[in-house]
Amino acid sequence: xxxxxxxxxxxxxxxxxxxxxxxxxxxxxxxxxxxxxxxxxxxxxxxxxxxxxxxxxxxxxxxxxxxxxxxxxxxxxxxxxxxxxxxxxxxxxxxxxxxxxxxxxxxxxxxxxxxxxxxxxxxxxxxxxxxxxxxxxxxxxxxxxxxxxxxxxxxxxxxxxxxxxxxxxxxxxxxxxxxxxxxxxxxxxxxxxxxxxxxxxxxxxxxxxxxxxxxxxxxxxxxxxxxxxxxxxxxxxxxxxxxxxxxxxxxxxxxxxxxxxxxxxxxxxxxxxxxxxxxxxxxxxxxxxxxxxxxxxxxxxxxxxxxxxxxxxxxxxxxxxxxxxxxxxxxxxxxxxxxxxxxxxxxxxxxxxxxxxxxxxxxxxxxxxxxxxxxxxxxxxxxxxxxxxxxxxxxxxxxxxxxxx
Ligand code: PLP
Numbered sequence: 001x002x003x004x005x006x007x008x009x010x011x012x013x014x015x016x017x018x019x020x021x022x023x024x025x026x027x028x029x030x031x032x033x034x035x036x037x038x039x040x041x042x043x044x045x046x047x048x049x050x051x052x053x054x055x056x057x058x059x060x061x062x063x064x065x066x067x068x069x070x071x072x073x074x075x076x077x078x079x080x081x082x083x084x085x086x087x088x089x090x091x092x093x094x095x096x097x098x099x100x101x102x103x104x105x106x107x108x109x110x111x112x113x114x115x116x117x118x119x120x121x122x123x124x125x126x127x128x129x130x131x132x133x134x135x136x137x138x139x140x141x142x143x144x145x146x147x148x149x150x151x152x153x154x155x156x157x158x159x160x161x162x163x164x165x166x167x168x169x170x171x172x173x174x175x176x177x178x179x180x181x182x183x184x185x186x187x188x189x190x191x192x193x194x195x196x197x198x199x200x201x202x203x204x205x206x207x208x209x210x211x212x213x214x215x216x217x218x219x220x221x222x223x224x225x226x227x228x229x230x231x232x233x234x235x236x237x238x239x240x241x242x243x244x245x246x247x248x249x250x251x252x253x254x255x256x257x258x259x260x261x262x263x264x265x266x267x268x269x270x271x272x273x274x275x276x277x278x279x280x281x282x283x284x285x286x287x288x289x290x291x292x293x294x295x296x297x298x299x300x301x302x303x304x305x306x307x308x309x310x311x312x313x314x315x316x317x318x319x320x321x322x323x324x325x326x327x328x329x330x331x332x333x334x335x336x337x338x339x340x341x342x343x344x345x346x347x348x349x350x351x352x353x354x355x356x357x358x359x360x361x362x363x364x365x366x367x368x369x370x371x372x373x374x375x376x377x378x379x380x381x382x383x384x385x386x387x388x389x390x391x392x393x394x395x396x397x398x399x400x401x402x403x404x405x
Contacts, residue, residue, distance in 0.1 A: 012137040015130055016368035021352050025362045036391045038380045039362045041179065041332045043243040046382040048299070048306075050244040053292060054285045058247070061284035069280050071273040073100030073251070077286035081251045084290045090224045090234075090255055097254040099268065100278045100286070104209050104235045104250035109135045110275075111205065111233055111252065114267035115170055116141035122205075123161060123172040127335065127369035127376070129179045129207065144169070145370055150337065154183035154326055158192050165196070171203035172196070174223055177210040180335045180369050180378040182328020184218040190226050197230050203261075204232040209250070210331040212241040212295050215307055218329035224255040231257040238282070240332065241296045242289045249282035306332070306381075309388055313381040316392040320399055334379045335366065343402055348374035358401075359394035 017040065025035050044050065072078065078098040085093040101107035108131055116122065118140035124132045126145035133143040146161040148154045161172065174193060176185045197204050206223035214220055224232045237250025254265070299306040313334055317325045322342025325334050338345060345351050348365035351374070356362050366376025379395075381388060 009138060009140070013134045015134050016349070017130065017364050019368065021349060021356060021362070021364070024353060025356055028356070028360065033360050035356070035360050035362050036383070036387060036394065037362045038383065038391055039364050041240065041380055041382070042245050043240065043332075043382055044245065047384065048243050048382065050238075050242055050247075050285075051289075051292075054238075054242060054244060054288050057288040058281050058285050062281055065280040065284060067280070069277040069283060071269070071275075071277050072096070072098065073278060074280065074283045077251075077283045080287040080290040081253060085224070085253060085255070088222050088225065090222060090253075093224075093253050093255050097258065098251060099253070099272055100249070100251050100283055101237075102248040102250075102275075102278045102282075103239060103245075104207065104237045104252070105131055106248075106275070106278070107235055107250055107252040108132060108207070109138065110268060110271045111235075112136055112139040112141065114271050115139070115203070115264060119168060120170045121166060121168045122170055123164060123202075124370070125156060125173065125175055125178070127180050127366065127371040128173070129175055130369055132173050132175070132205075132207070133370050141170075142168070143370075145372075146172075148178070148181060148183065150181075150326060154178065154181035154335075155185060155189050156193065158189070158196070161193070162196055165200050165202070169200065169202060171205055173205045173207065175207040176223070177208075177213060177218075177220065177330025179210065179331050180333045180366075181326065182331045182333055182335065183326070184214060184220060184330040187219075187221045187226070190221055190223055194223070194226050194228065194230060198228070202230075203264075204230055204256075206232060206234040208234055208236050209240050211236060212297070213300055213306070213332065214330050215300055215310055216302075216329055220330070224253075227256045229257045231255075231261050238285055238289055242285070243296070244282075244285060244289075247282040247285055248279055249285055251286065305384075309381045309383070309385060312385060313379065313388055313392065316389075317379070317395075320396055321403065323399065332380055332382055334381060335369075335376055336379070338375050338377070338399075340373075340375050343375075343399065345374045348377070352377065355395070355398050359398050361391055361394040361398070363395075
């Protein structure tokens with residue numbers, strides 16, 4: 001019996017991407033098994049290194065990075081974020097509207113803790129990147145999931161979104177490009193979300209960490225550019241487009257109706273000050289990342305490594321009987337559906353545990369992304385072609401056995 005219990009605040013908080021299935025994978029590794037891990041969007045371990053110039057500049061600036069910085073972050077990095085906004089047509093972002101954090105993760109938690117009173121609701125996509133749901137619960141809020149429609153390329157279901165707005169709703173989260181579905185939202189969809197937020201006085205939260213990871217001519221529309229006078233908080237960072245996830249470096253900026261948000265901004269400043277500042281050496285990577293040529297463009301263009309891997313994984317997954325997958329046009333993931341008539345799965349966590357134990361392949365169950373039914377899996381397509389082929393052989397073999405059972 002455990003005498004020292006976790007707080008009640010954690011009762012509804014879960015982050016199953018790194019949950020019990022990963023623990024089992026570690027146990028199997030300790031036994032000497034090689035596990036093919038397609039579970040986490042962490043580019044560097046797959047040979048997708050951060051650009052050299054970013055590493056050089058961080059090393060060069062180490063002597064200057066020994067002390068705490070301003071709570072919101074160093075001037076040069078925030079200026080770079082500001083110029084980045086200007087270049088993308090988001091013109092009214094000032095230095096004071098920009099906060100640097102230890103990854104987008106920290107900033108999401110800060111943004112939720114500063115906003116939500118107990119019982120306040122936030123609209124979050126289903127499926128989602130589960131940190132959003134966890135951060136809302138941790139902050140005493142109530143995550144309310146609006147559906148994204150698989151039959152419509154995983155675009156948000158706007159009717160469902162609107163139907164779920166109540167007098168406790170404070171904001172709408174838009175993850176674009178999306179993890180886990182790989183969908184990139186149309187300008188029209190985004191404009192309608194903005195209009196809904198405007199009508200109901202809601203804050204927009206735009207998680208755009210994959211904004212440069214686009215395939216086949218998909219176009220990313222920054223929500224902040226469409227938001228007009230509605231308060232919009234945009235999140236991005238170095239983990240994905242710049243392959244420096246371990247640096248834990250991200251930013252958020254406020255745009256739109258900032259005047260009405262002075263009290264919320266004070267809350268954000270209190271929380272930013274409480275954690276003193278973000279890791280300073282990593283802040284020095286931001287100007288280099290945003291100011292130069294170090295984007296992920298070559299990797300996502302046709303013939304580029306990520307483009308090839310995306311296409312290979314998507315084609316092979318779709319070729320498995322009873323499996324269908326919307327083609328991702330952004331991000332690093334596939335979110336295939338297992339037809340319940342072919343695979344009557346009741347517990348998808350058990351399914352990924354069985355896959356792990358039988359084939360030494362690690363994926364994540366769809367319900368870990370707050371998807372309501374146990375009929376999806378999430379798979380990262382970061383590994384080199386050879387490992388990706390091996391992983392797909394394993395998945396194919398496992399599902400073939402399941403069909404016969
Ligand atoms: N937002 C989304 C949609 C993500 O997929 C991730 C990481 O996978 C994050 C935020 C967290 O990013 P960071 O490494 O900057 O904390």
